Amino acid sequence: MSGIPSPLASAEGVQPVSRAGRIEDLAYVSDLRSGALVDRDGSIGWMCWPRFDSPAHFAALLGTEKHGLWRVGPAGLSGQPPVPADRRRYIDGTLVLESSWITSEGAVQVVDFMAVTGDDTVLRLVRIVRGVSGRVPMRSTLRARPGYGRPGQSPGEPQAHAFGRLCVADQGEGRLWLDTRAPCRVDGSDVVSEFAVSEGEEVAFVLSWQRGCDEPPPTPAPVGLLKATEDFWVAWAGRSAYSGPHWDAVEQSLITLKALQYQPTGAFVAAATTSLPEEVGGSRQWDYRFCWPRDSALTVEALLACGFKEEARAWVGWLTSVIGGRPETMQAIYRVDGGRQMCETELGWLPGFEGSVPVRTGNGAAGQLQLDVYGEIVGALYTAQEHDPELTPVVAPLIVGLVACLEQVWEEPDEGIWEVRGPRRHFTHSKVMAWVAVDRAVRLIEAGRAKGPLERWRELRAAIHRQVCERGFDEERNTFTQSYGSAELDASLLQIVTCGFLPPQDKRVIGTVEAVQRELSTQGGFLLRYRTVGQTPGVDGLAGDEGAFVICLAWLIAALAPIGRVDEAEIHLGVLLGIRSDLGLLAEEWDPYSGRQLGNTPQAFSQVGVIQAVLAVTAARTAGNGRLIAKAARV
Numbered sequence: 185m186s187g188i189p190s191p192l193a194s195a196e197g198v199q200p201v202s203r204a205g206r207i208e209d210l211a212y213v214s215d216l217r218s219g220a221l222v223d224r225d226g227s228i229g230w231m232c233w234p235r236f237d238s239p240a241h242f243a244a245l246l247g248t249e250k251h252g253l254w255r256v257g258p259a260g261l262s263g264q265p266p267v268p269a270d271r272r273r274y275i276d277g278t279l280v281l282e283s284s285w286i287t288s289e290g291a292v293q294v295v296d297f298m299a300v301t302g303d304d305t306v307l308r309l310v311r312i313v314r315g316v317s318g319r320v321p322m323r324s325t326l327r328a329r330p331g332y333g334r335p336g337q338s339p340g341e342p343q344a345h346a347f348g349r350l351c352v353a354d355q356g357e358g359r360l361w362l363d364t365r366a367p368c369r370v371d372g373s374d375v376v377s378e379f380a381v382s383e384g385e386e387v388a389f390v391l392s393w394q395r396g397c398d399e400p401p402p403t404p405a406p407v408g409l410l411k412a413t414e415d416f417w418v419a420w421a422g423r424s425a426y427s428g429p430h431w432d433a434v435e436q437s438l439i440t441l442k443a444l445q446y447q448p449t450g451a452f453v454a455a456a457t458t459s460l461p462e463e464v465g466g467s468r469q470w471d472y473r474f475c476w477p478r479d480s481a482l483t484v485e486a487l488l489a490c491g492f493k494e495e496a497r498a499w500v501g502w503l504t505s506v507i508g509g510r511p512e513t514m515q516a517i518y519r520v521d522g523g524r525q526m527c528e529t530e531l532g533w534l535p536g537f538e539g540s541v542p543v544r545t546g547n548g549a550a551g552q553l554q555l556d557v558y559g560e561i562v563g564a565l566y567t568a569q570e571h572d573p574e575l576t577p578v579v580a581p582l583i584v585g586l587v588a589c590l591e592q593v594w595e596e597p598d599e600g601i602w603e604v605r606g607p608r609r610h611f612t613h614s615k616v617m618a619w620v621a622v623d624r625a626v627r628l629i630e631a632g633r634a635k636g637p638l639e640r641w642r643e644l645r646a647a648i649h650r651q652v653c654e655r656g657f658d659e660e661r662n663t664f665t666q667s668y669g670s671a672e673l674d675a676s677l678l679q680i681v682t683c684g685f686l687p688p689q690d691k692r693v694i695g696t697v698e699a700v701q702r703e704l705s706t707q708g709g710f711l712l713r714y715r716t717v718g719q720t721p722g723v724d725g726l727a728g729d730e731g732a733f734v735i736c737l738a739w740l741i742a743a744l745a746p747i748g749r750v751d752e753a754e755i756h757l758g759v760l761l762g763i764r765s766d767l768g769l770l771a772e773e774w775d776p777y778s779g780r781q782l783g784n785t786p787q788a789f790s791q792v793g794v795i796q797a798v799l800a801v802t803a804a805r806t807a808g809n810g811r812l813i814a815k816a817a818r819v
Contacts, residue, residue, distance in 0.1 A: 207460060207781040208765035210245075211272065211281045214443035215298035215307055219456035221245060221785075222281055222296050224268035226257030233307055233393040234358065236446060236453045236473040237519055237526075239545075241353065241360065243332045246459055246543050247534040251333030256294055256311050256389065258285050259321040259378065269294075274767060277435070278417035279443050280410070281767075290318015292381055299409040300416045304448060306401040307393045310409055315381035324377040324389060328353040328360050332531055332545075342370050349400050350375060355393075361400050364389045425491025428802045433761055436768030437791040438490055441483050444788050446520035449505070450498025451475035452483045453520060455772065455784035461540035462773055462783045466728040469540055471547050472772075472784040474526060475518045477503065478557045478601065481564035483788050486795040488571045496568045500578060503561070511585040516557060516603070517550040526550050552599040553608070556676075558590045559617025563683070566624040569633070580634035587625040587636070591644060594618040601676050602713055606725025610668040612656035613676035619648040620683050649685070653692075662695030666714060672723065673703050674714045675736035681743040682800075688746040697743050704736075707776040709756055711736035731773030731782040734760070738793025745804035753804065757797050770794070 210230075211222040218238065220231035229244035229252075244253040257266055269283035280297040293316055299308040313322055330353050331337045339353035342362070350368065352375055353360040362368075366377040366387050381387055388406035420442060426434050445452050455472035462468035484496045506522040507514055515524060528548035536543050562583050569576040594615070597608035601617075622645040628634040629641070655668040666674035677696050680686060686693050704712045710732030719727045737760050744753035763774050763781070770790035772783025 207771045207783075207785050208769070209268075210765075210769070210785060211274075211283075211296070211767055212440065212443065212456060212769060212786050213279055213281055213296055213298045213309075214456070215300055215309075216443065216445055216447035217304070217307055218298075219443065220296075220298060220309060221456070222283070224272065224283070225255065225266035226269065226283060226294055227253050227255040227266065228296075228309075229253045230457060231309065232473070233355075233360075234304070234395070235520055236444075236456060237471075239331045240333075241328050241330050241355075243329065243534060245457070246531075246537055247333060249327070250329075251534060252327050252329030254311075254324070254326045254328075254391070256313065256324045257322070258287050258292065259323040272766070274436070274439075275414060276418075277421040277439075278414050279439055280414055280417070284316070285320070287318075287320055290320045290383070291316035292320040292322065295410065297410065297413050300413045301409070302447075305395050308404060308409060309391045310404075310406050311389045311391075312406055312410065313381055313387045313389075315383050315385040317383050319380050319382045321378070321380045322387070324364075324366065324375075326352060326362060326375040326389075326391070327373070330355045330360075332534060332543075334531075335533055339373050341373055342375050345400055349403075351400070352391075354397060358393050358395045359397050361392045361394065362389065363392070363404055423491060426489075426799075428798075429805075430757075430761065430798045433764070433768060434490065434795055434798050437794045438487065438492070440769060440786050440791045441487060441788060442492075442495065444483075444786070445495065445498075446475075447498075449521055450495070450500075450502040451518070451520045451522070452480040452499065452788060454479045454789070455787045457784045458545055459534075459540070459543040460537055460771065460782070460784045462730040463540075463728050464538050464775075464782070465540055466730075467540075467542065468726060468728055468730055469536065469542060469544055470549075470784070471526075471528075471545050472787070473520075474547060474550075475502075475520055476516065477514070477518070478516075478554070478560045479788050479792075481560040482792050484564045485567050486792045488567055489795065489799055493572045496564075496572065497575065500565070500568060500575060500582075503565075504578065504582065507582065507585075509585075511582070511589045514557070514586070514589070515550050516552050516554045517547055524550070549599070549603040552603055553593070553596065554600060554603065555590070555594060555596070555598045555614040556601045556611075556617035558586055559620035559683075562586055562621040562624050566628060569628075576633050580628060583621075583625050583628060584634055584636045587621055587641065590618055590621055591641075594648065602674075602724060604724040606721065606723060609666075609670075609723075610655070611674075612652060612664050612667060613674060613679065615648060615652045615656065616677075616680055616683065616685050619645060619652065619685060622648060623684070652685075657692060661699060662692065663699035664692065664696045666723070672714060673700055675700055675704055675711045675733065675739060676713070678736070678739040678743040681746060682739070688748075694747055697740070697747060701740065706732050709737070709759055710774055710776045711740055731775040733773055734763075734770055734787070734790035735793035738790075738797040741797040742800040745800040750801065750804045753797075753801050757801050760794065760797055764794070 232238040242252040272283040293314040295312040342352040350362040366379045390404040394401040458471035459469035526546040528546040530542040534543040565579045569579040600611035666672040713733045716729045769786045771781035771785035772787040
């Protein structure tokens, strides 16, 4: 190991170069335990191990290069910024990223993936450099900074072990190990490799996390890990039952949703990141690396719609475990292992994405009352047992228990689907979803698949429906409103169309769709969740504004299709598909004015929205064609 200075400054003297870029430039790789984000220039500026909700080893995404990153790419000129890849793609049917550069010296590729092995004790991030033509000088700079790059917690100088293996960081519960044939030198706590690749040559880097702090993990075989990971994703994606229009967009969304699952428990995280802003420079930054029963329920329904039952079974198992026979203790958010503690904390040493602070970990919404969750969970459980009757004996008591709890609290105000930080309200969407929960329980009991107070719950279902129609509907404007007695609207009201609360052709349904479009639309036809009011705290108790919520556009598409506006729905679908990144990924929100993604990424809600929207338009087109064929046959 040489002590020659690195082209990048050492950890102690590194210049605070911002890593902020466009969120849609971030590729995503996952090992079904955690995930990493790869920028176009070959930098990994975000990665947490061993779990999604573990402290990050690379946190440059939310700060500067001194907070940790790993860059692999063409060496370029000293002092010049790294060059973005000319082309990148996921290898077909996988989550294996291939980035390509064309330089004056030749062409080169970097293949990035997190190995899917099923082993919790050793996790691996693999980067394989391939020479395509010419001879290209390359550089790898590995700057591991466990603990979100917190000052004063330097990992120390990497230590060489037998056969040149490097221990690059000690996390406490585990260590990071680097294996490569490339020449390495240590500069402070950085590891720098400079080498060149010619046509047909490969140089691999394997970063491993191993639980414990004694011996290094077994020597990896990068090519074998690549094949095993490619085989896993191809086999998994091949189970999809969807083969209709936009199948490629659906497939990529399905793969991304699977890659947000914490395989050991079956939990799905809402997104792979924390604190990417909903308004650049604002304060709306939240940690989404946890399992929301709501978000995961919608994820499970999307997967089931495309033929994936295993994931639904695993999720049902996770839900059974966290509820533990006590549905009255259910909370709005859990850790991926089922843990309930997630104190919301601000990481003051991180300057945030494009200066958007605070950077937060944990999520204080875990303790909120969100009545709509009952509807999403029960709806997903009901759908799961319809697709997989073997689940009925497990699902039935869960549904009955949850509805019994809901029966006691449904008339209370709550924080709702958007987890407002302001006063609780009687949110109309929450009451509609309460109706959904009771309706599905009644149907299950009527079908003889569960036991419960059928007549009482029929009456409860009718009472909720009556209350919503009386207190949540504005007759003068012919629209449902955000909350009882309010004049405001909310995009979540579009779910009234798709959940069965009222028939699609009901004038109140059509009036609500039109009102939401009229009052919440932004440039390009995107939808706000609700109106914010700038620096004055609004209904959500927060100052500042935000972008258009991606899944709200999907809900609009899914609402337009059944009310007969299929052509309009298809136009909006084209818009939705058009804002995906070149890799088919979506963050939480879209800024229609600057034309960029906002919020945490990749966002399960948004990828679910793609699937929902495509399936809704496809179903409407199929039904319309069927009616035309039937009419022609009668003629």
